[in-house]
Amino acid sequence: MNRFEGKVAVITGAGSGIGRALAVDLAAKGAKLALSDIDTEGLAGTAREAEALGATVRADRLDVAEREAVLAYADDVMAHFGAVHQVYNNAGVAYNGDLERSEFKDIERIMDIDFWGVVNGTKAFLPHVIASGDGHIVNISSVFGLIAVPGQNAYNAAKFAVRGFTEAVRQEMLVAKHPVKVTCVHPGGIKTAVARNAAVAEGQNAQSFAEFFDKHMALHTPEMAAETIIKAVAKGRARVVVGWDAKALDVLSRVIGPGYQRLIAIAVSRFFPWAK
Numbered sequence: 001m002n003r004f005e006g007k008v009a010v011i012t013g014a015g016s017g018i019g020r021a022l023a024v025d026l027a028a029k030g031a032k033l034a035l036s037d038i039d040t041e042g043l044a045g046t047a048r049e050a051e052a053l054g055a056t057v058r059a060d061r062l063d064v065a066e067r068e069a070v071l072a073y074a075d076d077v078m079a080h081f082g083a084v085h086q087v088y089n090n091a092g093v094a095y096n097g098d099l100e101r102s103e104f105k106d107i108e109r110i111m112d113i114d115f116w117g118v119v120n121g122t123k124a125f126l127p128h129v130i131a132s133g134d135g136h137i138v139n140i141s142s143v144f145g146l147i148a149v150p151g152q153n154a155y156n157a158a159k160f161a162v163r164g165f166t167e168a169v170r171q172e173m174l175v176a177k178h179p180v181k182v183t184c185v186h187p188g189g190i191k192t193a194v195a196r197n198a199a200v201a202e203g204q205n206a207q208s209f210a211e212f213f214d215k216h217m218a219l220h221t222p223e224m225a226a227e228t229i230i231k232a233v234a235k236g237r238a239r240v241v242v243g244w245d246a247k248a249l250d251v252l253s254r255v256i257g258p259g260y261q262r263l264i265a266i267a268v269s270r271f272f273p274w275a276k
Contacts, residue, residue, distance in 0.1 A: 003234050005030035007134075008081045012064050012121055013091030015042025018140065018190060020049070021226035022088055027055035029230075034077040034084075036062035037091065064091045064117030074124035084128040086136045086233070089121040092158075096151050107154040114158035119165060126180075135180035136233055139166040143188045143246035147253045147260060150268045170238055181236045183229075188246030190225050220245075 009026050013019040015037030023033055027050035035050070037043040040061050047059040058080055062073055078084055092114045095106055118139050129135030144152055145159030163184055170182035220243045232240035241247050253260045 007085040009086040010034040011088040015039035019090045020046040021222035027053040032056040065112040070120040085132045087125045088138045089118040110154040115161045188243030
């Protein structure tokens with residue numbers, strides 16, 4: 001049975017990367033799409049691809065960090081489609097910088113988008129998803145929501161927070177017996193523009209960080225990530241770890257516990273030039 005045919009799916013950060021791949025995959029499965037991004041040009045491209053597959057698409061510019069805008073957007077989408085079944089809180093940004101060299105504003109920006117953006121989207125759409133009678137919330141964390149890495153303290157904080165928030169909400173839906181499943185996603189290195197668009201702390205080279213990520217860490221396509229996520233949604237899974245790299249790091253942290261932190265620190269100091 002196609003769990004996506006005729007369902008209304010909301011996807012934030014749909015202008016590129018995993019968000020665009022999710023939109024295209026869901027369009028091919030017959031879903032109706034409410035797409036958003038701050039990148040209106042990229043968003044328009046995603047909308048065209050989805051429409052070419054026969055999908056009904058609504059596309060809006062949206063900054064997920066702006067709570068009032070997200071609340072209004074949720075009401076607008078509900079009024080437009082008459083129902084909301086699935087929400088993919090995918091929008092996010094990256095930042096690289098040791099705490100010593102980072103400003104409070106740098107950390108706040110990551111938390112506003114990567115954590116509060118997920119909270120805003122979940123809270124705003126939850127009543128509509130519950131009312132659908134067959135709802136699903138999908139929140140995108142990261143492999144950095146499973147392990148911590150030097151230079152990623154802000155991103156780690158946001159993605160660990162997404163994990164805890166999402167797992168608690170899933171349990172709340174079970175306790176309340178609401179017809180809503182909740183999934184937390186932990187992608188590994190995906191070939192997206194996230195590193196190229198990342199901010200870095202003062203004194204660090206943004207280009208070196210982006211080039212290193214693209215060459216050595218971006219191992220999987222957005223299409224592979226989207227396919228993995230959608231299969232997990234179809235099965236109602238609580239957690240999905242995307243990519244062999246993320247799975248290996250998850251196992252490492254489980255097997256050796258906090259000792260993984262020393263191993264990661266040694267590896268970063270020796271092999272990651274952008275971290276120095």
